[in-house]
Amino acid sequence: MSHDAAHSKPVMSPMTVIAGIILIVGLFVTVRRFTGGLAATTNLSDYTPWGLWIGFDLLVGVALAAGGFVTSAAVYIFGMKKFHSAVRPAILTGFLGYALVVFALHYDVGRPWRLPYPFLVQSGTTSILFEVGACVALYLTVLLIEFTPAPLEWLGFKKARNIVVKLTLALTILGVILSTLHQSSLGALFLIAPSKLHPLWYSGYIPIYFFVSAIIAGLSMVIFEGSLTHKHFADKMDEAHLKEKEDVVLGFGKAASFVLAGYFVIKIIGLAVDNEWRYLATGYGAWYLVELLGFIALPCFLYAVGVREKNLNLIQWTSGLAVLGIVVNRLNISLIAFNYHLPADERYFPHWMEFAISIFIVTLGVLVFRFVVTRMPVLYEHPDYEAH
Amino acid sequence: MESDFYTLHDFMVYTKGVVYYLIIAILIGFLGFWSFLTARDDD
Amino acid sequence: MSISRRKFLGWIGAAGMSATLAKPARAAGAKHFEGYPDTDGVLFDAVKCIGCRRCEAGCNKVNDLPEPEQPFDDLTVLEKTRRTHADTYTVVNKYEVARQKSPLYRKIQCNHCLEPACASACFVRAFTKTETGAVVYDASVCVGCRYCMIACPFEIPTYEYDKALTPRIMKCTMCYPRIKEGLLPGCVEACPTEALTFGKRKDLIKIARERIYRHPDRYEDHIYGEHEMGGTNWLYLSPVPFSRLGMREDLGTTSAPELTAGALGAVPMVVGLWPVLLTGIYAMNKRKEKIARQEQEAAVSSAVSETEARARDNLDKAMEKARADKEKSVETAVKKALEEAAREAETKDSEEES
Numbered sequence: 001m002s003h004d005a006a007h008s009k010p011v012m013s014p015m016t017v018i019a020g021i022i023l024i025v026g027l028f029v030t031v032r033r034f035t036g037g038l039a040a041t042t043n044l045s046d047y048t049p050w051g052l053w054i055g056f057d058l059l060v061g062v063a064l065a066a067g068g069f070v071t072s073a074a075v076y077i078f079g080m081k082k083f084h085s086a087v088r089p090a091i092l093t094g095f096l097g098y099a100l101v102v103f104a105l106h107y108d109v110g111r112p113w114r115l116p117y118p119f120l121v122q123s124g125t126t127s128i129l130f131e132v133g134a135c136v137a138l139y140l141t142v143l144l145i146e147f148t149p150a151p152l153e154w155l156g157f158k159k160a161r162n163i164v165v166k167l168t169l170a171l172t173i174l175g176v177i178l179s180t181l182h183q184s185s186l187g188a189l190f191l192i193a194p195s196k197l198h199p200l201w202y203s204g205y206i207p208i209y210f211f212v213s214a215i216i217a218g219l220s221m222v223i224f225e226g227s228l229t230h231k232h233f234a235d236k237m238d239e240a241h242l243k244e245k246e247d248v249v250l251g252f253g254k255a256a257s258f259v260l261a262g263y264f265v266i267k268i269i270g271l272a273v274d275n276e277w278r279y280l281a282t283g284y285g286a287w288y289l290v291e292l293l294g295f296i297a298l299p300c301f302l303y304a305v306g307v308r309e310k311n312l313n314l315i316q317w318t319s320g321l322a323v324l325g326i327v328v329n330r331l332n333i334s335l336i337a338f339n340y341h342l343p344a345d346e347r348y349f350p351h352w353m354e355f356a357i358s359i360f361i362v363t364l365g366v367l368v369f370r371f372v373v374t375r376m377p378v379l380y381e382h383p384d385y386e387a388h
Numbered sequence: 389m390e391s392d393f394y395t396l397h398d399f400m401v402y403t404k405g406v407v408y409y410l411i412i413a414i415l416i417g418f419l420g421f422w423s424f425l426t427a428r429d430d431d
Numbered sequence: 432m433s434i435s436r437r438k439f440l441g442w443i444g445a446a447g448m449s450a451t452l453a454k455p456a457r458a459a460g461a462k463h464f465e466g467y468p469d470t471d472g473v474l475f476d477a478v479k480c481i482g483c484r485r486c487e488a489g490c491n492k493v494n495d496l497p498e499p500e501q502p503f504d505d506l507t508v509l510e511k512t513r514r515t516h517a518d519t520y521t522v523v524n525k526y527e528v529a530r531q532k533s534p535l536y537r538k539i540q541c542n543h544c545l546e547p548a549c550a551s552a553c554f555v556r557a558f559t560k561t562e563t564g565a566v567v568y569d570a571s572v573c574v575g576c577r578y579c580m581i582a583c584p585f586e587i588p589t590y591e592y593d594k595a596l597t598p599r600i601m602k603c604t605m606c607y608p609r610i611k612e613g614l615l616p617g618c619v620e621a622c623p624t625e626a627l628t629f630g631k632r633k634d635l636i637k638i639a640r641e642r643i644y645r646h647p648d649r650y651e652d653h654i655y656g657e658h659e660m661g662g663t664n665w666l667y668l669s670p671v672p673f674s675r676l677g678m679r680e681d682l683g684t685t686s687a688p689e690l691t692a693g694a695l696g697a698v699p700m701v702v703g704l705w706p707v708l709l710t711g712i713y714a715m716n717k718r719k720e721k722i723a724r725q726e727q728e729a730a731v732s733s734a735v736s737e738t739e740a741r742a743r744d745n746l747d748k749a750m751e752k753a754r755a756d757k758e759k760s761v762e763t764a765v766k767k768a769l770e771e772a773a774r775e776a777e778t779k780d781s782e783e784e785s
Contacts, residue, residue, distance in 0.1 A: 036592075040593075177705045396462070
C-alpha cells in the first residue's frame with residue numbers, strides 16, 4: 001500500500017515532472033517572499049492591497065471548499081442517505097481547501113505568526129475580517145475532527161473513531177453555522193468599500209450572494225471532483241461508491257440547477273433594488289452580463305437538461321463551467337471590478353510569482369489528496385466499520 | 389450607559405464583543421438543552 | 432395553563448410599556464453618537480494654497496521620514512499626480528482647472544474620520560480614534576492584512592511592501608504626539624499662507640461657513656469633510672467642485688461602521704436560529720425514517736402472519752384430506768376383509784357339505 005500509484009503507473013510520470021517543477025518554483029518564490037517581502041514577489045500597491053493571493057487563494061479557495069458542509073448537511077441533516085459515499089471525499093477536499101487557504105494567508109499577511117492575535121491579544125470585534133478569521137479557524141478544526149474517522153480506521157484506533165462518529169450530528173450543525181457565517185462574511189468584507197467596488201457588483205445583498213454561490217460551488221465541486229477521482233482512482237472505490245456515484249451526480253446536479261436559479265433571481269433583484277440597470281449598457285455591464293448569463297443562467301440550464309436526460313457527462317462538464325463561474329465572480333469582486341475608478345496605469349495585474357504561488361498551493365492540495373485517498377478509507381468503506 | 393461611548397465605533401467594539409461571548413454561550417447552551425429535551429426519548 | 436390569553440397579552444403590553452417608559456426610547460437604529468467633544472481638526476483652503484510643498488517638508492521632518500529623491504523645493508514633482516506612500520504621509524497635487532487663472536493645489540493626508548473605516552475594519556483594533564480627533568495606529572499588534580487599506584474611502588493608509596517580516600501600515604497621525612504637547616501639526620506649522628488652519632473642528636466649520644458667506648464668488652458652497660463618510664476632522668474649502676481636485680463626491684454620508692453593522696448584526700441571529708432550524712429538520716427526518724421503519728415492520732409482520740395463516744390452512748386441508756383418505760382406505764380394507772371372510776366362509780361351508 002505505501003508506494004503504489006506513483007511507481008506502478010508510468011502514465012503519471014510526465015505529471016510528476018510538472019508537479020516537481022511547480023514545487024521547486026514555489027519554494028524559490030517562498031524564499032523570495034520571506035526575504036524580499038511582498039514588493040519583491042507581487043504587483044500589489046497602496047491602491048491595490050489585495051491581489052491574487054486574496055482574490056484566488058482565499059475567496060475562491062473558501063468557496064470551492066464548501067463541498068464539505070453542503071454534502072454533510074445533505075446526508076446527516078436532510079437525511080439524503082444515498083449520498084453517503086460522497087461525504088468523506090467532500091470533507092477531505094473541504095479540509096484540504098481550508099488548510100491551504102490558511103497556508104496561503106501566511107504568504108500574504110505581513111507578520112503571519114501574528115495570525116492568532118485577533119483572538120489572543122486584542123480583538124477587533126467590529127471587523128468583518130475578525131468574524132471570517134474566527135469562523136475559518138473554528139471550521140478548520142471542525143473539518144479536521146469530521147475527517148479523523150478515516151485516518152483512525154486506517155490506523156486501527158476503533159475506540160477513538162467511534163467517539164468521533166457519535167459527534168457527527170453536532171459537528172455537522174456547527175459546520176453549517178460556521179460556513180453560513182464565513183462564506184457570507186467574505187462577501188460582507190466589501191460592504192465597507194462602496195466607493196471602490198463597481199456598483200453592479202456592490203450590493204447590500206453581497207453576503208447573501210456569497211453564501212448562495214458558495215452552495216453552488218460546493219455542489220459543483222463534489223460533481224467535478226467526483227468525475228476526476230472516478231477517472232484516476234476508480235481502483236480505490238468500493239461497490240457502494242461506484243453504485244451511488246450516479247445518484248450523487250444526478251442529485252447534486254439537480255440541486256445545483258435550482259440553487260443557480262435562485263441565485264440568478266436574487267442577482268436580478270439586486271439590480272432592481274439599487275436601480276443599476278443603466279450600468280448594463282457600459283463595458284463593465286457587458287462583463288457583468290457575461291457573468292450573469294454565461295456563468296449563472298447557462299450552467300443552471302445545462303444542469304437542468306443533464307438531469308432531465310440523465311446525461312451524466314453533460315452534468316459533469318457543466319459542473320466545470322459552474323466552478324469557473326464562481327472563480328470569475330470572486331475575481332470580479334476582489335480584482336476586476338474593484339478599484340474600477342482608478343486610471344488604467346494604476347490598476348493591478350498579478351506578478352508571475354503570484355501565479356506561481358497560487359499554482360504551487362493548488363498542486364500541494366492535489367498531491368496531499370492523492371496521498372490520502374490511496375491510503376485511507378475515503379473512497380471505500382473500511383471493512384471493519386461498514387454502514388454507520 | 390450611552391455617554392460611555394463617544395463614537396459608534398467604540399459602541400460597536402463593546403456590544404459586538406459581548407455578542408461574541410454570548411455566541412459561545414449559546415452554542416454550548418443549545419447542546420445542553422437539546423440533550424435535556426431528548427434525554428427521555430424512547431430511542 | 433391557567434394563564435388567560437388576556438392576562439398574557441397584558442403582560443406583554445406592560446413589558447413593552449415599562450421598557451419605553453424607563454428611559455427615552457432608544458432603538459439600536461436611533462442610537463446617535465456625536466463623537467468626542469471638542470476634537471481638533473485642520474481646515475484646508477484650496478483658494479489659499481500656492482503649492483509650495485513646505486507642508487510636505489514639515490511633515491517629513493517632524494515624523495522622521497526618509498529624505499525624498501527630489502528635494503521638497505523642486506516643484507517639477509507637481510507635474511505628476513502623486514499619492515501617499517510608506518515614506519510620505521502627505522502630498523500636494525496640482526490641478527489645471529478650466530476658467531481658473533492659475534492652477535489649483537490640493538493636499539492629501541489622512542482625513543481622520545469621525546468614524547474611521549480603518550478602525551472599523553481592523554481585526555486587532557490597531558487603529559484608535561483618540562480624544563483629540565487624531566486616528567492613530569499601533570504597529571505592535573498589526574498582522575499586516577491590509578484590510579484597512581481596502582476599507583479607507585480616501586485611499587490613505589500605505590504599507591511597507593519592501594519589508595519582508597516587519598511591514599507596518601504608514602499614515603498621517605495628525606501629529607498626535609505634538610498636539611498632546613500643545614504644538615501644531617508639522618504641516619500646519621510649515622504652511623506660509625493660511626491654506627492650513629488648525630483648531631477645534633466645530634470652530635473650523637464656523638470659519639469655513641464664514642468664508643463661504645463672505646466670498647460666495649470665491650468658494651463652492653460645500654465644506655468637504657463635514658458629512659462625507661460620516662464626517663472627518665480634516666475639512667476642505669475649494670473654489671471649484673471638489674471632483675476637479677481629484678476628490679470623490681460620491682462617497683455618501685454613511686459612516687464605515689454603519690456600512691457593516693447590518694452584516695454583523697446578522698451573525699448572532701444565524702447562531703441563535705440555525706441550530707433550531709437544522710436540528711428541527713434533522714428531527715423531522717429522523718421521525719419520518721422511524722415511521723417508515725415501523726410501517727415497514729408492520730407490513731412485514733402482517734405479511735408473515737398472512738402467509739403463516741395460509742400455510743396453516745393448507746396444512747389443515749391436507750390433514751383433512753389425508754384423514755379422509757385414510758378413513759376411506761380403512762373402510763375399503765374392512766369391506767374387502769369382510770367380503771373375503773364371507774367368501775372363505777362360503778367355500779368352507781361348501782367343502783363341509785361335499
